[in-house]
Amino acid sequence: MKLSLLDKIRQNNPVVLTVANTVTIAEVANAVNAIGASPIMSQAKEEAEELVGIAGAVTLNMGTWTAAQVEQMLVVGQFANQQQRPVIVDPVAVGLPTRHQQFERLIGAVHPTVIRANAGEMAALSGDLSNSKGIDATGTIKNAAAIAKDVAQHFHCIAVMTGETDFVSDGQRVVSVHVGTPLFATHVGSGDMLSSVLGAFMAVETDTFEAAITATATFGAIGAWVVEREQLSLKQPGTFGVALMDGLSQATVAQLAPYLKNKVVEES
Amino acid sequence: MKLSLLDKIRQNNPVVLTVANTVTIAEVANAVNAIGASPIMSQAKEEAEELVGIAGAVTLNMGTWTAAQVEQMLVVGQFANQQQRPVIVDPVAVGLPTRHQQFERLIGAVHPTVIRANAGEMAALSGDLSNSKGIDATGTIKNAAAIAKDVAQHFHCIAVMTGETDFVSDGQRVVSVHVGTPLFATHVGSGDMLSSVLGAFMAVETDTFEAAITATATFGAIGAWVVEREQLSLKQPGTFGVALMDGLSQATVAQLAPYLKNKVVEES
């Protein structure tokens, strides 16, 4: 983990291009802006090449996919691969058959640097569909670390699996991140924010595994920090949304470090 | 009215599928999540059958319709009818001729369980266009109860007509709901939230009239409760939006019951 990347984002102000989920497009743009990067959202494949050209990283979120949007993602993702920009894919609800097909279509043409998904979605990707309702992960996923590793190996990428504990794997190593807040699950868009915030970290660090671990840990710590500071209960999704946005803007390395002590652990 | 449905939503966590208004898609997803159900939003007709399959109810919101979206609504709505899922239609601004045509197109192929609209929209549906500006209802609608009943009879559905007083009719009975807050009108998306929250209630109760009355009364009471608790003025639309989201998550049957005493009345 390399917490100083947070400062580097604020110094370099990298552009993060997101092909977004319509549900969360505003939250994601604000989150990227708040943490210190520069968001651009696009719906037109005609501008893919030039936007990838100015972007430090690209996030493709399948949450409200259409056939036309997957076409756009193919174009954006291929330019990103060519121009060696990190590509984060967020395969929302990929446990559903049609969404899985679209994911396969995307992944057949675009190499992802990171796949960011919740436990149910990761289980679906790993072929272990038994744990997935298709939408979200409820209950416990057994062998979460193994599932993350499987996905990373299979897709030759980094897997970021979020949940009560997050797991980040490059296919060989698995790092667990034990920081966050259950309020993330109460606020629609938390996961999508992380998928684009990952782009901000990947844009300022060439060690992609380090960047993914740091992004995941930083985002989780900011959530934990604002909940503690504002003394939020689990039933304040509206207030949490506002506080999280402020926190993304305010958090410093010094404030977050105590939340991360012994919380980011390489699994044996 | 059956206030215990609120607890049932939180126990059963039903999936509510919304074909959404782009303006309010985030608010609606968060509202469905906050009250204890599980939102899914979709823009692709290719996944209609499988999403309807996992959904307890379906809401079709015409607020930012396009020809392609109406196509999607036709497919989603027909699968919902076949699979006996409740269908809530929100005919935003249906007083406008082109929107009325699109509504007719939808309603020609899909049977609605509920039509949720404001007074101006209901008046337009009932053929009494004189009271409708097409966008919102200003001024007083005479014979509001009669208009709601007319719409319910004509479309063989439940009509939920929202305003200072709400009217819910199944074509024979009319129940008035005298609870809410004028702040609903200051916050874009309040009506759209109710249209999808109705889905959460319909998903856990087979008596559709009871479910519609309870959803309307519960949503209104939550609005009244948060305004009183936070002592909000009429000129705090931003703060109200945040407080409403918290309130949807927090409100219990015990807290809401006092707000509903003698407020839900069967019209003679």
Added chain:
Amino acid sequence: MKLSLLDKIRQNNPVVLTVANTVTIAEVANAVNAIGASPIMSQAKEEAEELVGIAGAVTLNMGTWTAAQVEQMLVVGQFANQQQRPVIVDPVAVGLPTRHQQFERLIGAVHPTVIRANAGEMAALSGDLSNSKGIDATGTIKNAAAIAKDVAQHFHCIAVMTGETDFVSDGQRVVSVHVGTPLFATHVGSGDMLSSVLGAFMAVETDTFEAAITATATFGAIGAWVVEREQLSLKQPGTFGVALMDGLSQATVAQLAPYLKNKVVEES
């Protein structure tokens, strides 16, 4: 400047039609509603003529353009020109070549009453691309007043150039507006809000230059007022978004006047 226009908006409640940026569509609708006008957002060119018919002004925001949306803007804009409704164009990130092409396509068929853009975008429009990163304006733009005037002259419209100081020009005169808050830049959608709030002012005042100056000054003063009242720091983008919405609803001419004293100045 004619601050009384704020009262006129609240009395007349004009309809402002926005063809919106998907990122900011909810914020913009809420802002138009909060200031006292009536928002309608549309994605269907089929309803363009009737929506323009009931609108007092039309805003076209290119932030998440697609080929289909530009088609819709052409239809909406041409009806607005025919029906003599003010047209505000917001050419988001027009420094990017493909976006510039789309802007040219729009402007070739639709006469804008106002172009609202930040300094980098205005510089791109004026042909001085050296100052533009394409997305936002960082650093200082030299000769800002001259650039605004250039754009106004070239496109035969009013140019509203926003930044630390705003400049409003009709091609002959240039008025500078020295009020606002750096928090606008921290909250995605502030500029888009102004582009549609401009519509509310244009809808109630035939002197378009006066209306544009007043809208720009009023919006800036509301930002400054809420930041002072709530004692907000620069790192509270979430809280600012909520406070700004409340402020748009609450602000009165009497409250704003002190913020504008000697702040709206005709440049020599």
